[in-house]
Structures are given as structure tokens and as C-alpha cells.
Amino acid sequence: MTRASLDKQPHEVASMFDDVAANYDLTNDVLSLGQDRRWRKEVAKAVDARPAERILDLAAGTGTSSLPFTRTGAYVVPCDFSLGMLREGKKRHPWLPLTAGDATRLPFRDDSFDAVTISFGLRNVQDTDQALRELHRVTKPGGRVVICEFSHPTWAPFRTVYEEYLMRALPPVARAVSSNPDAYVYLAESIQFWPEQADLAGMLQKAGWSKVAWRNLSGGIVALHRGTKSQ
Template sequence: MTRAHLDKQPQDVAAMFDDVAAKYDRTNDVLSLGQARLWRRAVADAVGAVAGQRILDLGAGTGTSSLPFLEAGADVVPCDFSIGMLTEGKNRHPELPLTAGDATRLPFADESFDAVTISFALRNVQEHEAAMREMLRVTKPGGKLVICEFSTPTWTPLRTVYTEYLMRALPPVATRVSSNPEAYVYLAESIREWPDQPELAAELQRAGWTKVAWRNLTGGIVALHRGFKAP
């Protein structure tokens, strides 16, 4: 089985997600104690897609995160660089136009989308600031970016408990429910090393996004970051 490391070599990350594709969604539901579905709904609400809009869902994996946009009547393009994830997604959701693509070199024209969203995937991109600039490039003027990513709990006792869960409880649980438990060791490490809410907001601003803000979910275990492309 493949596992990625914190240098996030693209081929290793892609191979790791290929390994876990079949059980990925179910494993996430178990490891998040059911919170993953609530987080997906919060993303859909934050994007606020309406009929006629074109939405890019980056790091879409099997396409589960894209379904709310499709149900809203939007033209959604799920994009991921794991062929294993896309193949699994195509089997489950043949109605979705799943597309292979690298977040740092997106295969789309300038100003193609009304909104771009990425959930629990930016952390796995080796050059995530380059990805932020690419997302800006493909967004229409006035368009929106919504990032959903693991972050830093704001309440110290929760932060302590959460860190203990990540490093001690998550790997054994993953061993029972995942096809590649080593992938979830990487998951825990990458969450611990990820920038906190203000740091990520500052990176978004450096990449050119305006009106940057964030909202904490589940006490800051997850944060929704938002930005807009200047009109």
C-alpha cells in the first residue's frame, strides 16, 4: 500500500488516494463520527449554487461533494487528480462529468466558473498557494471561492483532545475500516502541520483573493474559508 509523506509528492498522494478510493467515503463518515455529512452541507450552503451557474468542485474524489450542486441545478464539474477516485466516482455517479486535473495546473480556461470549492484536499497539494492562484484564474470576476479544510480548534481543551485523537485513536480505527490504514497516519500528520485559520486567510489574500473570511465548524476542527475575485 502507498502512503504519502509531508513533502506531498503528487505521484505518492495520487497513488495513496487510488488505494483508498473504494472505502473512502464510508471511512470518512466513521472517522469523523458522522460530522463529514454536516460539513458537506455547510459547504453547499456557503457556495449557494443556483441553476445556471457553473461550479468547479476541486478534489472532488468520488463526486459525493458535487451532488448538492447538481441537485441545485448548477452545472458542476468535479475534478480530482486520483484516477482511482474518479473511476470509483464514475461507477457510482455516471451522471457527473468527472474530470482529471492537477490543482496547480487546471485544465480550464480563464474565468470559466462562477464559484470554485475544494474540501479536504487543498492540504494534500504540494504547492497549495499555486493552487489558490489557479483557482483565482479560472473564477469569473466577482466569483466566489469556498475552502473546507481541517483547521485548529479554538478552545484549548478541545484542541488537546483532538490532537490526542488524531495521533492515538485515528490510526487504530483506520486499521479496522480502511483499505490503507497508513494513509490515515499521513492524514493525521498533515492536519497537525496545516496552517491555522488566520495563516490560511493570509495566504488567500497573498494569492489575490479579496473579502477573505472564515467560519469555524465543530469548534474549529474544520474551518470554511471564503474569498472573492475582484470584479
């Protein structure tokens, strides 16, 4: 079984997600106590996909995160660099145009999408700044980005309890439900070392996005960042 390190070598991260592909969605549901469903609903609202729009769902994994966008009549491209995740997604959703791609070198032309989104995947990319620039490149002028990522609770006592859960309670739960529990130790560590909400907003602005804003979900366990590509 593969466990990626915090230097996030792409082949290690991809292999790790290959290992957990079969039970990934179920494991996330258990570890988040069902909150991931609510978070994804908030993503769908923020993206606000419309009929005939082109939506890029990056780090889409098995394609589960893409389904709410397809229901609006939008054309959705689920993209991920884990071939194991994509194979699992093809079994479940054979009609989805699942696409292999690296966030730092997206296989799409400039100005291709009306909206781009990535949920719980940006912190696994080795070069976050480059990924944000690539998302900007493939978005049409006037288009939008929505990023949903684990973040940092804003209330200090809750933050302490949450970090204790991540490092002490999460690994034994992962051992019970995941095919690769060590992967979830890495995922917990990657959350702890992820930038604060305001820092990620600054990275978005540096990558060229305007009208950048964010709001916290579940007390800051997750943050929803948004931005627009200038006309």
C-alpha cells in the first residue's frame, strides 16, 4: 500500500488514490460523519451550473462530485490524475467523459470552461500556485472558480478538538473502513499543513483571479473559496 509524503510527489499521490479508489466515497462519508454531502451541496450552489455551460470538475475522483452539475444540463468534464479513481468511476458512471489530467498541466485549451471547480483535491497538488494558474488559463473571461478544501477552524477551542480528532481518532476509524488507512494519515497531516483561509485567497489573487472571497463551512473545517476571471 502507498502512503504519500508531504512533499506530494505526483506518482506517490496518484498511487495512493489508486489504492483507495474502491471505497473512497464511503470512507469519506464515514470519516466526515456525513458532512461531506452537505459540503458538496454548497459547492453545487456556488458553482451555479447552467444548461449548456462547460464545467471542469478537477480532482473529480470517481465522478461522484460531477453528478450535481450534470443534473442542471451543463456539460461536465470530470478530470483526475489517478487512473484507479477514473477506472472505478467508469464502472459506476460509464456515460461521464472522465478525463486523465494533471492539475499543473491541464490537457485543455485556453478559455475552455465557463466554470472550474475542485473539491478536496487542491492540497494534494505538488505546486498549488501552478494549479491555480492552470485553472485560470482554461477558464473563459468572466468565468468562475470554486474551491472547496479542508481548512482551519476559526474558534481556538474547537480547533484544538478538531486537530486531536484528525491525528488520534481518524487513523483507527480509517483502519476499520479503508483499504489503505495509512493514506488517511497523510490526508490528516496535509490538512494541518494547508494554508489558512486568507492565505489561500491571496494565492488565488496572485494567480490572476479577481473578486476573490471565501466563507467557512462547519466552523472552518472546510472553506469555500470563489473567484472570477476578468473580462
